[in-house]
Structure formats: C-alpha cells, structure tokens
Amino acid sequence: MPSRCHAAGRDGIRRTPPAGPAARPARHRTSLHPGAWWLWALALGTAATRTTNPLLLALLITVSAYVVATRRPHAPWARSYGAFLKLALVVLLVRLAFAVVLGSPVPGTQVLLALPEVPLPSWAQGIRLGGEVTAEALTFAFYDALRLAALLVCVGAANALANPSRLLKSLPGALYELGVAVVVALTFAPHLIADVRRLRAARRLRGRPDRGVRGLLQVGLPVLEGALERSVALAAAMDARGYGRTAEVPPAVRRTTAALTLGGLLGVCAGTYGLLTAEGGAYGLPVLLAGLAAALAGLWLGGRRTLRTRYRPDRWDARAWLVSASGAAVAALLALAASRDPAALHPGVVPLVAPELPLWPAAAVLIGLLPAFVTPAPVAPHPRKEPT
Incomplete structure (x- = not known):
C-alpha cells in the first residue's frame, strides 16, 4: 500500500514519468550538427581527388568506414552506407x-591477354573493340576507378551520419523549398518499396501470384493509389502549416539577390x-573565394523572402568545428603533398611500378579519424513497453 501511494498522485491516478519528451532535449543537445558531417565527408572526398595512390585511397575508405561504424545512428536512413559501398x-x-573491351590510351608492353579485335569505320578513330589488354592499361583504369569509388564512399558516409530532416532545418531560407522537395523525393522511394513488399506478402498469404507480369500489374495499382493518397495528405499538411508563403521585399533587393547569386555561382x-588547371593557379583561389562570398550574400538576401521558424535549432558547437576542421586538414595536407611530391601520390604506370605508402600523407589521412573520438556515441533505441 505505501508503494502504491508513493507512485500515485494526490488525485489517486497512477502516473509514470514521461520517458520520451523528457529525454529528447538532452539527446538533441548531445548530437552533432549535420552540416559538420557533410563538410567532413566532402573534405575527405576532395582529398581523394588529389591522389591516385591505391594505398592512400584505401586508407581514406577505411577511415570513413570506421567513423561510420562507430558513429552511425540507429535510424533507417543510416543504412544507406552499404548501398554506396555496392555502388x-x-x-x-x-x-x-x-578498359578490357574498349581499350585504353595508355601504352603498354606487358600483354595479359589478346581479344579478337572488331574492325571499326574510319569515323570511329580512337575507339577500338577488343585487342590486346595490357597490365599498364588495367592498372591505370583501376587507379582512376578507385579514386571515384573513394569519393562515392565519402558521400555515402555523409548520408549515413547526417540526419536529413535536421539538415533540412539547417539550410538557408533561400534553399528551404528546394531542400523540402529533395527530402520528399528521397523518402518517396522507400515508401513505395515498403508498399510493394507489404502487398506481395498479402497476396502470398491469400495464395495469389505475386511474380510475373500479372502479379506486377495487380500490385502496381494499389501502390500508385497509396502513393497518390500520401501525396494529397502531404500537400494538405504542408498547406495547413503555411508552406510556400513569401514576404514582400523591394524590387531592388530581388534584383540584387539574383545578381549576387548568379555572379557568385559563375565565380x-x-x-x-x-x-584544377595549371594555368589558372594564380587567379583560381581568389576568384573562388569571391564567388563563395557573393553566393552566400545572395542566399542570405534570398532568405528574407521565406517566412519560417526553427524549433530547437542545431547549434554549431566546438565539436562541429573539430569535425569539420579535421576533414579540412586532410584535404589541405593531401593537396600540399600532391604539389610537393606528385610521384608519391600519383604512382606511375608506364613503366609499371609498385605503389608505395608515403608516410606523412598517410598520417594526414589519419586525422580524419578524429570524429570517432570527439563526437557522442549513438544512442540505442529503447524497447517499447506495452501498457499494462
């Protein structure tokens, strides 16, 4: 009896402490700003574009994979990293x-195999089908493809670590409507896949075919009907929340915004x-910085037309600075190494030599592991308890 009186209120109603809303603010404060994850991942991708050394590229992929494995949250959108690895x-x-079928412009002497070559007309000069496949050509193709693969893996790390809804809240006001369209488009496909799986399972339980053209036609109509209903409900919810309202701004501000944004993008x-070119090294960085400044100013002015509020906005704290700075340090050091020792970051293929791991560029890549130690660990979801 005393324990029951202790758990009940004055009105005799038994109350339990609210677990969800009370715990959300603390968890929200411990999470990292999603923009920091994207800056870190894009900086690692930039570092991957500065080298073709397979050892450094493999190290970049390993660094991003370790951070994702230790800091990926327990959410459905965080499972996209495996899809990027497969891609x-x-x-x-x-x-x-x-490289095997169409050949390569890289000359080589170590022939691995000789395929039958298909003769092509004179207007297709520079293209061949079949022929000799050399080790130099395959090595060059492997280095080039591994660089693109490392860039895709870094982008996949950003998708797995950054919450898309929180990233949408952090966008400037001028990009808010575009960001909403992108998020809705990205969440539309998973709903379609879930509907198809649910309907196919229901047809199997009823003993009806779920494969072939007939099964596809009978499943497609309910899927499209559910997608249409979901779109209408989403449009009604967005209209009820005042989505799309704009504020009145003077015409001079609109013209200035358009000029700054367009000029900034051109810059x-x-x-x-x-x-990226050797001839433009003198003017490249100043023009890029001026263009970024003009584009940011245009986005800031364009945000004045958007009426929106933020509920519990994400704060850019010291950890966000550390995460973004670690990625920027990797990109800057790899760019410096590429200019000072290009042979180490771009191993030769003619003649074919074994790649070596340069020490201080490899140590620079390891700076990208800093987010695994300074960011909070993901919170495991609490099991839902059935009411008694």
Missing part, C-alpha cells in the same frame, strides 16, 4: 570492363576551373 564496387568493375565555377 562504388560496381563503378570499379564497370571501369575495368571498359565558383571559374575559380574551381582555375584550381
């Missing part, structure tokens, strides 16, 4: 297949081109 493997295999493109 990277497919890219690697397709690039090697193209970013010109600066990026200057950084």
Whole structure:
C-alpha cells in the first residue's frame, strides 16, 4: 500500500514519468550538427581527388568506414552506407570492363591477354573493340576507378551520419523549398518499396501470384493509389502549416539577390576551373573565394523572402568545428603533398611500378579519424513497453 501511494498522485491516478519528451532535449543537445558531417565527408572526398595512390585511397575508405561504424545512428536512413559501398564496387568493375573491351590510351608492353579485335569505320578513330589488354592499361583504369569509388564512399558516409530532416532545418531560407522537395523525393522511394513488399506478402498469404507480369500489374495499382493518397495528405499538411508563403521585399533587393547569386555561382565555377588547371593557379583561389562570398550574400538576401521558424535549432558547437576542421586538414595536407611530391601520390604506370605508402600523407589521412573520438556515441533505441 505505501508503494502504491508513493507512485500515485494526490488525485489517486497512477502516473509514470514521461520517458520520451523528457529525454529528447538532452539527446538533441548531445548530437552533432549535420552540416559538420557533410563538410567532413566532402573534405575527405576532395582529398581523394588529389591522389591516385591505391594505398592512400584505401586508407581514406577505411577511415570513413570506421567513423561510420562507430558513429552511425540507429535510424533507417543510416543504412544507406552499404548501398554506396555496392555502388562504388560496381563503378570499379564497370571501369575495368571498359578498359578490357574498349581499350585504353595508355601504352603498354606487358600483354595479359589478346581479344579478337572488331574492325571499326574510319569515323570511329580512337575507339577500338577488343585487342590486346595490357597490365599498364588495367592498372591505370583501376587507379582512376578507385579514386571515384573513394569519393562515392565519402558521400555515402555523409548520408549515413547526417540526419536529413535536421539538415533540412539547417539550410538557408533561400534553399528551404528546394531542400523540402529533395527530402520528399528521397523518402518517396522507400515508401513505395515498403508498399510493394507489404502487398506481395498479402497476396502470398491469400495464395495469389505475386511474380510475373500479372502479379506486377495487380500490385502496381494499389501502390500508385497509396502513393497518390500520401501525396494529397502531404500537400494538405504542408498547406495547413503555411508552406510556400513569401514576404514582400523591394524590387531592388530581388534584383540584387539574383545578381549576387548568379555572379557568385559563375565565380565558383571559374575559380574551381582555375584550381584544377595549371594555368589558372594564380587567379583560381581568389576568384573562388569571391564567388563563395557573393553566393552566400545572395542566399542570405534570398532568405528574407521565406517566412519560417526553427524549433530547437542545431547549434554549431566546438565539436562541429573539430569535425569539420579535421576533414579540412586532410584535404589541405593531401593537396600540399600532391604539389610537393606528385610521384608519391600519383604512382606511375608506364613503366609499371609498385605503389608505395608515403608516410606523412598517410598520417594526414589519419586525422580524419578524429570524429570517432570527439563526437557522442549513438544512442540505442529503447524497447517499447506495452501498457499494462
């Protein structure tokens, strides 16, 4: 009896402490800003584009995989990392297949196999089908494909670590409507897949065919009907929340916003081109920085037209600075190593030599492991208890 009186209130109603809402603010405060994860992952991807050394690229993939394995949250959207790994493997295999079938411009002397060559007309000069496959050509294709695969893996790490809904809240006001469209499009496909699986399971339980053209036609109509109902419900919910309202701004502000945004994007493109070419090294970085500043100013002015509020906005704290700085350090050090010792970061294929692991660039890549130690560990979901 005393324990029951202790658990009950003055009105005699038994109450339990709220576990969900009371625990959410503390968990929200311990989570990392999603923009920091994207900056870290994009910086690692930038570092991957500065080298073709397979040992450094494998180290970059390992670093991103370790951070994902230790800091990936327990959420459905965090399971996309495996899909990016499979996509990277497919890219690697397709690039090697193209090198075997279509040949490579890289000359080689170590012939691995000779395929029958198909004669092509004169207007298809530079393209061949079949012929000799050399070790130099395959090695060059493998290095090039592994660089793209590492970039895809880094993007997959950002998708697995950053919450898309929280990232949408952190977007500037000018990009909010575009971000909503992207998030809705990304969440539409999983719902379709879930509906198809549910309907196929229901047809199997009823003893009806769920495969072939007939099964596909009979499952497709309910799936499309459910997608249409979901779209109508989403549109009604967004309209009830005032989505799409804009504020009145002077025409001069609109023209200034358009000019800054367009000029900033052109500056970013010109600066990026200057950084990627040897002739534009002098003007590439200043033009890129000026373009970024103009584009950010245009986005800030464009956000004045969007009426929106933020509930519990994410804070950019010291851990977010450390995570983004670790990725930026990896990209900067790899770019410095590529300019000072290009032979170590780009091993030669003609003549074919074994790649070596440069020490201080490898140590620079290991800086990317910092998020695994400074960010909070993912919180395991609590099992739901049935009411008694």
